[in-house]
Amino acid sequence: MQDLRRKADAFFFQPISPYPLAAYRILFGTCVATTLLLLHRDWMAWFGMHGWVSPETIHKAESGFRLNAFDLLPNDDGWVRLCFWIFLSASLALVLGFCSRLSSAIVFLALNALNQRMPLILHGGDTFLRAAAFFLVFCPSGMVWSVDALIRKRRHILRPITIKPWAQRLIQYQLVLIYLSSFLWKIKGEPWRSGTALFYVWHLRELQRFPVPSLFHNSAAVHIESWSVLVFELAFPLLIWLKRFRVSLLTIGILFHLTLEYALNIPMFQWDMLSAYVLFVDPYALERGIRHFFKVWKRRQVGTA
Structure with a gap:
């Protein structure tokens, strides 16, 4: 039992190289950005206040707790359009590794908002991205291959190039x-x-x-x-x-x-x-x-x- 516990502890907490996680951050952000660009043409039809399925209809169909940024917006399509550019900017910032944790948090909220506002057009890949985005918030994904790393280097902030996995x-x-x-x-x-x-x-x-x-x-x-x-x-x-x-x-x-x-x-x-x-x-x-x-x-x- 002690041996199993030591192996589990090493598996989850023994420091490892940050490069696979950094590569995943780049690929993940690219997938989210591409998804948003594919939705852009019909963005207002799917997510607008007067879209094909109204927010009221979704609220009736989806009961329980809702982590939906769209619910916080005024009843104005201009805010919905602004959300698209905020979400896209956050995903591109994640690709670049700029404010990686904050960008991950915004992307997580964005993916939840899309799911809560219009679950009819999403698939299992979107669900996986949403779950991964949550865990990326807690990952030091900007340790290498990132703007964050360049900023730390310029400020002479030295950190060990390993992460807890x-x-x-x-x-x-x-x-x-x-x-x-x-x-x-x-x-x-x-x-x-x-x-x-x-x-x-x-x-x-x-x-x-x-x-x-x-x-x-x-x-x-x-x-x-x-x-x-x-x-x-x-x-x-x-x-x-x-x-x-x-x-x-x-x-x-x-x-x-x-x-x-x-x-x-x-x-x-x-x-x-x-x-x-x-x-x-x-x-x-x-x-x-x-x-x-x-x-x-x-x-x-x-x-x-």
């Missing part, structure tokens, strides 16, 4: 819980157990983006694909914590989500999920990869000058 671990847990819950829901359905589920998925005309090659439509392929999804969604949450399986699972997961991105038009869902994969990447390999990228980029810049 407990909040980062909780984001990782959110990701694996999505896969595990997806598996548990799927296994209840007869089409998934019989191996025919993906036949129906490939033929959802409302969600189709690009045509799936006929090779993936034959009976044997559909059975293999459907059962493979179940195996992956069970294996990922159980085995991703073991280093020997990590690279293989992340590679399979990337191929899985890119396939869905190609076939199905579910805006940003795949990228919301894939963005958190960087939290499982070896930090030293990530740091070396980034440094190598910038060295190559500088050489090319010098060569073209």
Whole structure:
């Protein structure tokens, strides 16, 4: 029991490299900013005071506690438009790592406001972003690769380049819980157990983006694909914590989500999920990869000058 306690304490509180978290902050902010830009064209139709679904209707449908910034606004569409630019600015500030904790808090409130005001257009990826945003508030995500780090450097404020990972671990847990819950829901359905589920998925005309090659439509392929999804969604949450399986699972997961991105038009869902994969990447390999990228980029810049 003592040994298990020591391992848990080390897992959540032993200092680790800040680079995966910084990379996730950048990817997370990019996902939120892209989501907002995709909503911009119909922003007032969805979230305006006189939108397609009125605030009063939502209030009647959604009972209980509501953390909704829109409820605090005057009954004026100008304030709703202003919210868009505040939310977008906060997400871009998070990408840059400027006032990272404050930006995370604003993004968290923004994502809650979108969910509470118009839950009809959101998907599981938005829910994951909202949960991740909450934990980012408690993460030192601006420790490196950020404007915050540059400001500290100019002020000669020296801090150890390690972080306590407990909040980062909780984001990782959110990701694996999505896969595990997806598996548990799927296994209840007869089409998934019989191996025919993906036949129906490939033929959802409302969600189709690009045509799936006929090779993936034959009976044997559909059975293999459907059962493979179940195996992956069970294996990922159980085995991703073991280093020997990590690279293989992340590679399979990337191929899985890119396939869905190609076939199905579910805006940003795949990228919301894939963005958190960087939290499982070896930090030293990530740091070396980034440094190598910038060295190559500088050489090319010098060569073209």
